[in-house]
Amino acid sequence: MFGPPLATRNAPGSGPSSIQRDQDHITLLPPNISSALLLAVAVFGLIYTPRAFASQTAIQRGISDTLTLTRSQPQRFMQATAPEERTIIDWIRLINVYPEPDAYAGEAVDVKGFVIYPEGWPQGYLMVSRFVLTCCAADAYPVGIPVILPDAVSAPKQYPVDSWLEINGQITTKTLDGRRQVAIAPTTITPVEEPRNPYEY
Numbered sequence: 001m002f003g004p005p006l007a008t009r010n011a012p013g014s015g016p017s018s019i020q021r022d023q024d025h026i027t028l029l030p031p032n033i034s035s036a037l038l039l040a041v042a043v044f045g046l047i048y049t050p051r052a053f054a055s056q057t058a059i060q061r062g063i064s065d066t067l068t069l070t071r072s073q074p075q076r077f078m079q080a081t082a083p084e085e086r087t088i089i090d091w092i093r094l095i096n097v098y099p100e101p102d103a104y105a106g107e108a109v110d111v112k113g114f115v116i117y118p119e120g121w122p123q124g125y126l127m128v129s130r131f132v133l134t135c136c137a138a139d140a141y142p143v144g145i146p147v148i149l150p151d152a153v154s155a156p157k158q159y160p161v162d163s164w165l166e167i168n169g170q171i172t173t174k175t176l177d178g179r180r181q182v183a184i185a186p187t188t189i190t191p192v193e194e195p196r197n198p199y200e201y
Contacts, residue, residue: 082108083107083108083171084108084109086109086111087111087112087130088111088112088128088129088143088144088145089130089200089201091109091111091182092145095182101173101180101181101182104182106170106171106172108169108170109168109169109171109184110167111128111145111166112128112164112166112192113128113144114128114130114164114194114198115127115128115129115162116142117156117161121146121177124148124155125146125147125148125152125174125176126146126147126155126159127144127146128144128145128147128167128184129143129144130199131200132199133199133200133201134201145183146174146181146183146184147167147186148174148183148184148186159189164192164195165191167184167188167189168189169184169186169187169188170184170185170187171185172184
């Protein structure tokens with residue numbers, strides 16, 4: 001009998017055109033361009049490989065020849081592992097367990113890592129290093145073993161910083177940074193490609 005109040009019937013914004021306007025979305029780009037950008041970002045994320053940490057990061061974070069309990073537990077350490085099968089991290093874990101350098105003198109070694117020339121070291125040495133991940137890249141820290149170079153003068157050109165080397169030789173003892181430590185007396189030093197996964201765990 002009585003219809004809705006006239007004010008209600010004629011209220012602005014209550015018609016079908018207003019409802020349609022409320023449902024419209026504001027876009028900065030046409031839909032086809034937005035879809036193309038999203039697809040490009042997704043493809044880039046799949047194919048992009050982040051640059052691995054290198055010597056400058058290692059020097060900034062401090063190169064270690066020990067693994068503290070707060071950093072990494074020696075889960076992979078096995079005393080029966082043949083010396084030439086140990087990685088850099090295996091050697092560091094072993095030295096943590098028994099830190100007397102002379103105990104390893106003459107043992108065979110075959111390791112791969114990137115080149116660092118630590119500040120303050122004399123000519124004739126480089127450090128073959130790897131980054132260790134305990135959780136994520138933010139927690140990565142470098143470890144390494146000194147390598148005695150047969151030709152100290154040409155070494156920086158022959159073995160540039162951040163290049164990757166395979167070092168084959170024997171363990172010996174040298175005094176660096178005022179303390180006796182394990183070092184590698186190489187029989188061969190071979191340039192190699194950076195591994196697909198450059199980190200140790």
